[in-house]
Amino acid sequence: MGSLPDEIWHQIFSEFEDVLPLDRWWMYGCHLKHETAKDLLSLSLVCRQFHRIIQPIIHRSIILVGRGDDDSVAHTNFLRTLGAHPELGQSTRVVSVANNLPSGYQLSKLGDSFLQDHINPILEGLELPPAFARRLRKRLFGDPYRDVEGFAALVIASMPNVELVDCTIEFEHPMLPWILSGANWLDEKDMANPYDDSSDDEEDEDEDEGEDENPDDTEETKLRIKNTKFANYGLPNLKEVRIRTESGDEGSTHAFMMEPLLLHPSLKTLRTLGMDWCHDEVEVLKWPNHVSNLMYLDLKECLIDATGFQAILTRCPCLVGLSIQMACCLRAQDRDQDSWEVDLVEFGRILRHDGRRLESFELHTLDYEDANSTDGILGSLRELESLKHLKVMRKDLVGREIIFGEVDPDAISWEDALPPWIETLYLHWDGSYFSKSWFETMREGLAKELCDLIAGGQFPNLHKIEWERPYDEKPKEWEPEVTIDGWDISTREEHLWERQTSTGCMRTILLLSKKS
Numbered sequence: 001m002g003s004l005p006d007e008i009w010h011q012i013f014s015e016f017e018d019v020l021p022l023d024r025w026w027m028y029g030c031h032l033k034h035e036t037a038k039d040l041l042s043l044s045l046v047c048r049q050f051h052r053i054i055q056p057i058i059h060r061s062i063i064l065v066g067r068g069d070d071d072s073v074a075h076t077n078f079l080r081t082l083g084a085h086p087e088l089g090q091s092t093r094v095v096s097v098a099n100n101l102p103s104g105y106q107l108s109k110l111g112d113s114f115l116q117d118h119i120n121p122i123l124e125g126l127e128l129p130p131a132f133a134r135r136l137r138k139r140l141f142g143d144p145y146r147d148v149e150g151f152a153a154l155v156i157a158s159m160p161n162v163e164l165v166d167c168t169i170e171f172e173h174p175m176l177p178w179i180l181s182g183a184n185w186l187d188e189k190d191m192a193n194p195y196d197d198s199s200d201d202e203e204d205e206d207e208d209e210g211e212d213e214n215p216d217d218t219e220e221t222k223l224r225i226k227n228t229k230f231a232n233y234g235l236p237n238l239k240e241v242r243i244r245t246e247s248g249d250e251g252s253t254h255a256f257m258m259e260p261l262l263l264h265p266s267l268k269t270l271r272t273l274g275m276d277w278c279h280d281e282v283e284v285l286k287w288p289n290h291v292s293n294l295m296y297l298d299l300k301e302c303l304i305d306a307t308g309f310q311a312i313l314t315r316c317p318c319l320v321g322l323s324i325q326m327a328c329c330l331r332a333q334d335r336d337q338d339s340w341e342v343d344l345v346e347f348g349r350i351l352r353h354d355g356r357r358l359e360s361f362e363l364h365t366l367d368y369e370d371a372n373s374t375d376g377i378l379g380s381l382r383e384l385e386s387l388k389h390l391k392v393m394r395k396d397l398v399g400r401e402i403i404f405g406e407v408d409p410d411a412i413s414w415e416d417a418l419p420p421w422i423e424t425l426y427l428h429w430d431g432s433y434f435s436k437s438w439f440e441t442m443r444e445g446l447a448k449e450l451c452d453l454i455a456g457g458q459f460p461n462l463h464k465i466e467w468e469r470p471y472d473e474k475p476k477e478w479e480p481e482v483t484i485d486g487w488d489i490s491t492r493e494e495h496l497w498e499r500q501t502s503t504g505c506m507r508t509i510l511l512l513s514k515k516s
Contacts, residue, residue, distance in 0.1 A: 009053050016040035018061045020096050020166055025242045026273045026300050028168065028500050029066030029096060037063070061094040062159075065166070071098070075151065082158060083118030086125045089158035093237075096166035097152045115141065119154065126157055127231040131187040132178055139175055153179045157232045166242040169253055174260070180241055181260035182234050182267075185226040194256055194284040238267055245274030249501045250330045252303055255281035262292040262315060271298040274331055277308030278340055285311070296321040301367070303327050303335070306346035313354035321360040323391075326368035342368060344396055345376035352383045362391035366431050377410050380417055387419040388461070391426040394446070401442050414453045423461045429468040429507065443469075447478060450512060454484050463514035468496075471506040478510060488513050 018037035037058070044054035064074045075098070082088060119140055128136070136157070139150030152167055153175035169176050174191045241261060245253045252274045261270060277299070282288075294316045304312075304324060313319065332340055342365065355361065361384075365374055377399050381387060394401070399411030418425070450465060471493070478489055490511050498504030 003049075006049070006053055009050070010057070013040060013043065013050075013054050013057055016043070017057055018063050020061065020063055020094055020164065024498060025166065025271060026244060026499070028244060028248070029063075029071075030500055032063065032066030034063065034066065037061075055088075056091045059088045059091045062092050062155075063094070063096040063166075065096045065098055065168075078155070079118050079151070082155070083121045086122050086158060089155075090161060092159040092162055094164045094166075095156065095159055095162055097155050098168040099149055099152050099170060115148070122154060122158055128157060128233050129184045129186075129225055129228075129230055131225075132184075132233065135178070135188055135191075136175060150175045152176055156180070156235070160232050160235065161237050162235060163237050164240045164242075165238065168244045168246050169257065170246050174257055176243070177257050177260040179233070180235070180238070180243075180264065180267075182236075182238065182264040183260065184228065184230055184233055186260065190286065191260070193254075194286075195254070235264070236266060238264060240269040240271075241267060242271040243273070245331075247274070249301075249499060251334060252276040252327070252331045255308070256284055256286065259285050259287065262294065263287065263290060265293055267292075267294060269296040269298075270294055271300070272302065273300045274327065275299060275302050276331075276335075277302060277304040277312065278335075279305055279307035280339070282307050282311045288315070290315070292316045293318055295319060298323045300325045301327040301331055303332055303340055305341060306343050306350060309347055310350045310354060313350060317354075317357065319355075319358060320386075322355070322358055323360075323362040325362070325364045326366075328367040329371040340372070341375075342372070343375045344378050348376075348378035348381075351378065351381065355387075356384060357386055358384065359386050360389035361387060362426075363396060364391070364428050365393065365396055366428065369431065377412070378417075379410075380412065381419045382416065384419040385421060388421060388423040390418070390422060390424070391428065393428045393430045395430050401445060414449060415456060415458055418453075418459060420459070421461050422459050424464045424466075425462065426466045427468060429470060444479075447482065451482065451484055454487060454512070465512040467510040467512075469508045469510060471508055484512070486515050488515055 016036040016039050018034060018040075020032075024031045040054060040058060044051045044058065062078065064078055065071060067074050123133075123137065123140075126133070136150050136153060140148060140154065142149070149170070156162065156165060156167075156176075156179050165180065167176055174193075178186060178191050243258070243261075245251060253272075253276065255275060255277050258270075258272060258275055261267060288311070292315055295318055297312065297316060297319060300323075302324060304326065309324075312322075326342070344365075347363070351358075351361070363378070368374070374396065377395070378392070378397050381390070381397075390397075395408075398414060398417045399408035401408075446467070450467070453459075454462070454465075478491070483489070488511075490513075492509050492511065494507050494509050495504055496507050
């Protein structure tokens with residue numbers, strides 16, 4: 001039997017390519033297995049033909065996170081590989097990376113010249129804007145006994161054709177946002193921390209030290225740099241970024257650290273974990289009039305108030321999908337008490353005014369309400385004629401259920417609340433616990449509301465309603481004798497709210513779906 005052509009083997013081996021799923025992207029890689037990638041590496045050792053075919057596939061997806069205690073080993077080994085073969089980054093389309101080399105002390109055990117030997121060959125082959133290259137070199141070759149900063153930025157700079165970047169950001173070191181901005185005109189002052197007065201002195205010292213090397217810092221020079229294309233800067237194919245705050249489930253990252261990403265012209269999807277978009281953060285943003293081309297924004301475990309919400313919608317007028325999951329008090333621990341307030345009335349007003357192009361919108365406030373309370377409700381979304389997919393807690397949209405005879409004075413009807421062309425509605429569990437009798441009464445009340453909503457016929461495109469419930473016995477979620485003409489009613493169990501520090505919980509999802 002003759003040997004198979006390379007094209008067939010390439011198709012076969014591509015099935016073993018390491019993947020970076022969207023599911024649980026916020027888990028810092030701890031859910032990744034890398035089993036198929038290990039098989040692919042073994043296959044590459046079978047013969048020269050396999051090695052030649054497989055090498056580009058291996059380097060098409062570089063996923064260095066999710067290896068447990070071996071994370072730093074994976075990063076170090078990749079540094080060795082990239083130092084020996086800098087051209088390999090040209091093949092990369094997907095990368096997941098962290099500033100996760102061993103500490104400077106551990107690296108020193110590998111030899112005094114380890115970083116120089118492996119990083120210099122990479123840097124020498126990169127075409128970068130002078131300001132970025134200068135700062136990157138300083139981060140990489142600073143104090144030899146501190147953690148190596150800038151590694152992730154170096155890796156991404158060596159991958160000019162990358163389309164998806166998954167990364168973890170440190171609080172005070174803006175090398176990642178800088179490279180992900182795609183803006184070659186940025187300099188050290190643009191990337192300085194607006195909250196740190198000492199950063200200005202540090203930048204001045206840097207400029208003084210490099211004065212002989214960079215004597216021209218004139219507007220003419222900056223304009224020339226802006227109009228220059230750098231082979232390893234700009235990332236013209238970048239479509240999606242997933243970026244997480246470094247500290248796990250505590251603390252947050254300033255909005256100014258994320259702002260450079262809004263400058264990238266081709267970036268369409270941005271997913272963030274643990275970002276702070278409150279009013280005081282918005283006040284220090286440096287390019288408030290720049291319009292972003294983002295189409296999808298996912299803010300998971302974020303700190304955001306009405307001012308930040310408005311800033312996002314005005315800065316990103318092309319958004320068609322926006323998901324906001326508010327953080328718990330652990331992420332707000334660096335904030336002054338009462339400095340983060342959520343006024344849903346203002347959120348609703350801003351949404352009606354600036355969110356008219358949205359096709360999908362999610363707002364989940366449960367974690368925020370563990371230690372705080374929201375004011376008012378979103379109110380009517382009838383003006384949002386483009387909105388087709390909505391995920392909210394019932395009480396945030398139409399007000400609270402009748403509890404112990406008390407009626408929410410802000411409550412409105414579903415007919416007044418929902419946008420006219422709504423297609424899918426997802427109701428998050430609101431965290432309420434009651435006695436069994438009250439629980440059943442409230443469940444029956446909402447079930448009647450949903451029946452009336454469907455029977456009313458005001459929303460002809462509505463074809464799916466999902467209702468998130470506490471984990472319960474499935475038969476109790478809907479009385480079997482209650483039917484809706486033309487609709488199927490079912491339940492499923494789903495594992496939700498898993499995080500790096502939490503196994504999550506089980507929920508029962510009631511599903512009402514229109515028969516096709």
